[in-house]
Amino acid sequence: MYEERFSRTAGATLWTRTADGTPQRVLPDGCTDLIVIGGELVVAGPDTRAHLATGLPGTRYLGLRFAPGRGPALLGVPADELRDQRVPLGALWSGREARVLAEQVVEADDPAEVLARIAADRQRTSPPPDPLVTALVPALRAGEPVAAVAAAAGLGERQLRRRCLTAFGYGPKTLARVLRMNRALRMARDGVPYATVAAAAGYADQAHLAREVKALAGVPLSELPVR
The missing domain is CATH 1.10.10.60 (Homeodomain-like)
Structure with a gap:
């Protein structure tokens, strides 16, 4: 099951998905996502083709989807370096920072709220999108x-x-x-x-x-x- 909710992060949408054991076809949409997967923060770059997302039944995913053009500016990485990629956040930021942020999200009473806060804090200190x-x-x-x-x-x-x-x-x-x-x-x-x-x-x-x-x-x- 896939659900979306409002995010206080400008130009972003919070979403959750519970895997049912069958691959989900994620279609290209020009967006970049920051996703919590197995206690790790992962960046899903903009796709040029469909991506099949798999997971064991009952596995829950939490993500923040940035509208086209907004995610790369916040992440500090040109979008074409992320194209069709799934990259650990620690490969883009410092590994320690990424681990600390992931722990904050996973251990929170409301992980979605913490993920949104992390992105909003980063957004305030990052150069704006073009x-x-x-x-x-x-x-x-x-x-x-x-x-x-x-x-x-x-x-x-x-x-x-x-x-x-x-x-x-x-x-x-x-x-x-x-x-x-x-x-x-x-x-x-x-x-x-x-x-x-x-x-x-x-x-x-x-x-x-x-x-x-x-x-x-x-x-x-x-x-x-x-x-």
Whole structure:
């Protein structure tokens, strides 16, 4: 079972998951997560393809998901160094600091609150995310062409790509594909017919939607839980 709750950390969502013994397909979403796994803090970088999360039945996971562009700034690591990776926090920060923080979370009466506090404290002392690049996310999510987005930001496409790699882990075109797929799946989960979803999300047709979902999610659209 997967659940989300409000987080006081700006641009982040707290979540919990209890494993049932079957792999969970985690789809690319442009986000970076800080996760408590087996008493250790682990960073899940932005994915370019689906990741299968496994665990023994009853195993509980706690995570803090940062919106696209926000996590790498807080962690102090360019997003492209975390792309498609699951990295112990101790490999990014000092090992001792990571162990102490993990102990604080695991031993707390409310681990979620402590995890959020740790992130909020770090956020106050870290450089802010690239404001120009993160401001582009709504436009890309809405389906604006990358060239138009770059022009509106006053950046060349190469400049935009470099800054996107640092902030998101991949270039704006890949980010746009990921955001478009998630927008399409949200509509499908609301019961919108696939052909209508394809047109509304900016795909050429339903076949294009199916190809993109298969490429990013690793399975056909019909095999994803959309209801």
